[in-house]
Amino acid sequence: MRLSWDNVVRAPTVPASPTDRSRLSVVGKPYRAAVPAAIKRMQFNIMPDVAALADDARAAITRFDAELSAMFDGEFAPLSAVLLRTESASSSQIENITVSARALSLANVGLAKFGSNAKLVQANVEAMNRALELTGPLTPGLILAVHEALMHGQDQAEPGRFRNQQVWIGGTDYSPHSADFVPPLNSRVHDSIGDLCAFSERTDLPLLAQAAIAHAQFETIHPFNDGNGRAGRALIHVMLRNGGASTRTTVPVSAGLLSNIDAYYEALTVYRDGDPNPIIDQISRAAFLAVDNGQQLATDLRTIHDGWATNLRARRDAVAWRVLPFLLRQPSVTSKLVQETFNVTQPAADNALRQLQEAGAVSKPKTIHGEGQKRNVVWQATEVLDALDRFGERARRSSRTA
Incomplete structure (x- = not known):
């Protein structure tokens, strides 16, 4: 499952000044772009304890969904929306887009300042809503729809379009030569996404393990100019919903990932080296943390609501x-x-x-x-x-x- 690589020779952006030696030094030198392995039929070596943890986490998500339905009866819908919003805010926070509950609530009534983080998170909420409203198998069209909603108004990201240029993670802003990771050439994106969608239809893997692998593969493909992390975490929920783990709630898995962001990113790197176990482990543990935190939030909101109901004349x-x-x-x-x-x-x-x-x-x-x-x-x-x-x-x- 380890990545293979394309050797690419391409000059970086021409420097504004011919004396920019750091840029000139890499002109004409090759760099390596990842070639993702095809996973639609791949056999994965998932450790028994990791598979068991993933199954337990999926069961915890399903119980959480049922418990909240019983707790809030006909008032379940508002809490479902709250959990969706906390997931969206947490997913953005992983990428250092932070926003307070007050600012986000004001954005929802049109009172956010232009260009604020609250507006970006609000777009993430819209993307998640759009993703979970779409049913059926994961398709390239659904992935594009999620991205279009998520990055609406951010032209540099080309919302709803797969990238047509090279992107990279880390290093400099003008060349991939010193990057931490160089995703595949844009010419490979379409076929790689098709393979990922085919993988999502398999039924021979524990559901949460499958969702974790799909997420890691998506981040490896990095199919967009921007917004790959948030779009990829939204797809975890699409797969959980399609697999029947949740029916009405959005367990804030991204809030669980906040428990150790460095370990999450390291697990993605290890996945690219051929081992899926760390990312499955991270997503599973994040699910448990998210359920615990979500249950506390639900209890708090139930108490608040009941207090209001007692006092309302x-x-x-x-x-x-x-x-x-x-x-x-x-x-x-x-x-x-x-x-x-x-x-x-x-x-x-x-x-x-x-x-x-x-x-x-x-x-x-x-x-x-x-x-x-x-x-x-x-x-x-x-x-x-x-x-x-x-x-x-x-x-x-x-x-x-x-």
């Missing part, structure tokens, strides 16, 4: 009761958002927000400036935002103590 058919579970999913709201989401008038929306404020569900409204300095009055469910920040802190804490 409104008729059972009042708009406020309909907005209550929505605050778990979207803890920053405006009157306009309530009007549009629940198809009610402005007086009805304003009255619901007043009742929710009296119940302690939302804080006193604040005026926040969005893009173009437009003023917006926003109510925030601070208890939910605090719970989401605690979720992120637990992931970061495990990173420091791993």
Whole structure:
């Protein structure tokens, strides 16, 4: 399974100054680009303990899915959206795109600043939603759709298009000669992705092990100019959903990977050297950590919701009761958002927000400036935002103590 290599001779970008000796020194010298092994029929040497761990982790994901369904009954949908958002934020954080729960919640009501990290993470949420809405086998078209949603508006990434140039990881920005890893030539991407999709249809491997291998193979192919990591982690969830491990929830596996990012990247490197066991082990352990952290978040949100319900003084058919579970999913709201989401008038929306404020569900409204300095009055469910920040802190804490 070890990689083979293409020897390539290509000049780096011509330097702005002819005295740029570091660039001139590699002109005409060959570099090696990876040639991924075909895996659609490959037999993998998965250690028995690693296979057992992967099976146990898959079972934990399935139990988590069932437990949350029972815990939240008809209010399950908001929590599912919360978990999806935490997965997207964590996946972005692996690549040093960090955002607070408050900033992301404001982005969801159109109050993020132009070019902010919150907008990038919001795009990741959209990509994950789009991926999980698509059913059926993994295909090149689905992969392109995920990438298009993820990188929308970032022209340098050519959203929804496989790359047509060489990319590399590490080293300099003008030449692959000193890179840590050089993915395959762009001419090999299409066939390699086709092989990966064929591999995803196999049924002879433990599901989570198969998803981990597919993820590592995707990162080895590196089929896009940018966004490969986030797109590749989204595909783990596509495979878990297609394999029946989860039906309604998104277990925040990326939050689990935050426990040891260096080990995650090292496992990808070892996979390219021919050993799939470390990346299977890392994804499996990440799943266990994600389930534990997700269960704590679910418990926190259930407690918060029940406290609000106890304090809310409104008729059972009042708009406020309909907005209550929505605050778990979207803890920053405006009157306009309530009007549009629940198809009610402005007086009805304003009255619901007043009742929710009296119940302690939302804080006193604040005026926040969005893009173009437009003023917006926003109510925030601070208890939910605090719970989401605690979720992120637990992931970061495990990173420091791993």
